[in-house]
Amino acid sequence: MLCSGSGAVAIGSRSWTRSQRAMCKPRPGSDAAPAAAPSSRRSSSNSSSAKRRLAAAGDSSATAFTSSYSGPGPSGAGTGSGQRRGATSSSSNSSASSGRASLAAARASLPDPPVLYPFQELAAATNSFLAKRAGGGAYWRCSLRGRDTALVQLPRRPGAAAVDAAVLARVGRYHHTSLARLLGACPAGAHLYLAYELPPGAATLAACLRSPRNPSFTALRTWVSRVQVAADVTQGLEYVHYHAGAVHGRVSPSAVVVSDPGLRARLTHFGAAEFAAPADARGAGDSPYAATGSGEPSREADVYAFGVLLLELLSGEEPARYRFDRGTKEFQLVSVLETAAAGGSVRSWVDRRLGDSFPVAAAERLVEVALRCASAENRPDMTWVAGKVSKVYLESRAWEQKVQVPTEFSVSVAPR
Template identity: 25%
Template sequence: MAISIILLFLPLIFFSSFSSSTIDRLSGASSLSVEHADDVLTSPDGVFSAGFFPVGDNAYCFAIWFSEPYSEGNRTIVWMANRDEPVNGRKSELSLRKSGNVIITDAGRLTVWSTDTVSESSVFLYLHENGNLILQNSEGGVLWQSFDSPTDTLLPQQLLTKDMQLVSSRSQGNYSSGFYKLYFDNDNVLRLLYGGPEITVYWPDPELMSWEASRSTFNSSRIAFLDSLGYFSSSDNFTFMSADYGERVQRILKLDFDGNIRLYSRKYRMDKWTVSWQAMSQPCRIHGTCGPNSICSYVPHFGRKCSCLPGFKIRDRTDWSLGCVQEFNLTCTRNETGFLKLSNVEFFGYDYGFFANYTFGINWLDCSSTVVKQLNRTYTKHQENASLKFVVRFAMVVGSVELGVIFILWCFFIRTHRNSSAELKKATQGFSKEIGRGAGGVVYRGMLSDHRIAAVKRLNDAYQGEAEFQAEVSTIGKLNHMNLTEMWGYCAEGKHRLLVYKYMEHGSLAEQLSSNSLGWEKRFDIAVGTAKGLAYLHEECLEWVLHCDVKPQNILLDSNYQPKVSDFGLSRPLKRGSQANKGFSKIRGTRGYMAPEWVFNLPITSKVDVYSYGMVLLEMISGKCPAEEIENRRVVTWVREKMKQATEMSSWIEMIIDPKLEGKYDKGRMEILFEVALKCVAEDRDARPTMSQVVEMLLHQENDSELV
């Protein structure tokens, strides 16, 4: 009987002790102090706790963690409010204000974090059983929640959306923001990015196109979710299942400080966490994992191992991400330098090119002239041919003369363009007059020293900026057509990459379509001019060019609404007479305007631009953007369904025509434009016309109209 009584009262004793040292919610004007260990919010089931957590010597962050440690004294942190601004261990607190705002103050003075919320009714802060810290008003409305601003961890039932990202911690013991991010990219794909000294996307494998990695770019909802059973799904078709899939298991999806994202599981609260899934099976494929000037290797039963290159030493033994520093000094004496062979080592992410069967000479640095001079090299001599010897010597003389001319021109270029970036900054009034922006950079309006009005495109510092700059300069410099944008110059100083174009008074076609300024005649003329510009690129210029990103944003309009095809950052040269280009390493273009060939890995031809042009025509006619669905259907499908519903051509046109035209249009031109558009957006690329055929069809209709 005595035993029964003891067993009966044990839960009551435990509950009393538990409830006396925890707080279930904050309400009114109340606070949690860093100086009181008992000032902790606890979820109703006791699984999660929230309070100030020590992150260093006299440094604290407000965090959420699993109440049960995974080992003695070690807590599993799932969220932090002020991870990059820890507070003092004295007089710091989290306060709930009567205004409805929650703030964290450092030593009672400086506010380091806030929910930035306001409420006219009373509010309270509580910790949900799923680990979500929620600020709610008396009417039940959620003003703020921690699930909307994750740090490095995703909990079951917590969404990851296009406006969120997971950011790794700095190192094993440093909880501040690190170099790695999990986020939805602009192409709707969930990616891992290294944001250290360089910016590199490393997962999914950058050498694969999205569809090769089983990812889809067509779902713009950009949402990912981990359920309580261990199943993860993302809107880009990426899914995985935990190795211990099932109920009664605690789970966290965490972006670790080493750049790998892992799913951790444990069955019982006091157990250690085990990895039940991870994104990268080869840790050395994670960019920046060992820092600069280092070698990453994988050792079985140990894992990743970092070491320094010969001649370098580790910068900080507690943090490999800082890499290694050189142990040698570069001097201005004539020290020979050469290549050191490293067996079984790959410069992942740094390949400039592959050169088979090449011999490279040894160079030395003459610091007085800052010119790399080449030493004489001895090769095995073959039997000489007198004629060949003469030809070689003649070529050397001609080459020397050419090099001299190039050197003089280069010196002139340096002398006349020394401060071009500063001049352009002055011309644009400190890059303050923004007139447009895109994924590659921002465009500013400026006045040059000769009073010409220019559009200055300032490329982003992202990793693709240099490639886009080189493509733009090398392509436009060879083109000359009235329907192609005119480039006046460029700047390449240090990290600055600037392109200078003639200013277009009426902006882009996209801007004009959103207004009421484009009548039917202007739209038809723009369609003809754009077709002429693309036909020149595809068939008439010295080096044929695929634009790869034809859309209204890249069609500019001058003072007379004359169209100019612009933005050649994604363009690609096509050998004259070639039918296809197989050199594309990734999908190019903009969602809604891209041809099916990109998705289905078919040969890329000039017909991809034809398809994009057809989508532009449909947008000019209907006013509907192809990037957005209409009645849950793509624009092409919507147009064809309207055609089936209509009994005659005129009624079909009335159902589709842009309302901004107010019924004012030429019926004959409208019909031919529709016909051309539908031919251009045919699924089968062989059924599409060439751009020169498009020009002929449009001009034929225009001539017929004039005769009538």
């Protein structure tokens, strides 16, 4: 059977003629059928021969198919197409399992919808509302259904729509890194109670700026930390105005919580404008964060309130305070807007607890942004304000990298 001649085809280390290969095929019904099963070496040789013939014919797609699916199938003698069908089915099952796992993970990551808390549950969490309030009296810090919660009491808006699950779902569907998550609400008589998820180690901005027990202490000891808070608040307000299509209505240091690590700020009271009375409901001029004749909550009123808050953040002073005048021997009401607009050296106006460790040019630009926000005319929108504050934040970070004290020293010791 082993002979050579013209028209020989090389397979492995053997040379076979086409006629001899035809003679080697077993006849049907003969006892040579068991020996016809190719060995692994011959199968590999046949595969290599098939690849060369297909490549010589110029069929690149067939070559790729043979290269990918040659060899025995799952039963030991299957074809390449059978293996491809098995691989495709396995890949489809794997993709389906991966898709189900991704969908389950995404569903688990979504926050629970806001709920209507019963009044009895809020009373039990706050010792019948007799517990001491945190954040300078801004909220009760309690635990509701296993979550660290800030419970805020606000006056209800006269004639406001009833607080139901549909209204809460509309308000609570927005989730942003600069907004505190609304857990639920409870209307009780003339007051409204809003429950927000409190980040770990959180305190209000008012408590971070001023400590009644120690006036010289502040949690925001660096310039960059204060610009970081300002940038977070601007991003939250921009999200409320142009992505949530709503207004905040109660921008103040008591509505901003600052948490570790990183001293990042979040806006609470989001959604209060839907149910609660305006911040200046007690009378015109009672709230320093409300412009004269502001009336109903609006985007312009939010921008004005942020301008006052930014000046308070830079100076460390209350927005309105009484100061003793030695000339008249009387106490006069002074606002942070008046002292900032009076001009003078910004270095002497910025919070002295920062020392001289801040870029003067950046501080001047932030004061200009705040005064424009609090102006009576040509008040900007929050997109413009967020852009300006973010630019100052980036410049402040670069300034911090330049002036920081090096932590690595190299010392070389050598004989004189």
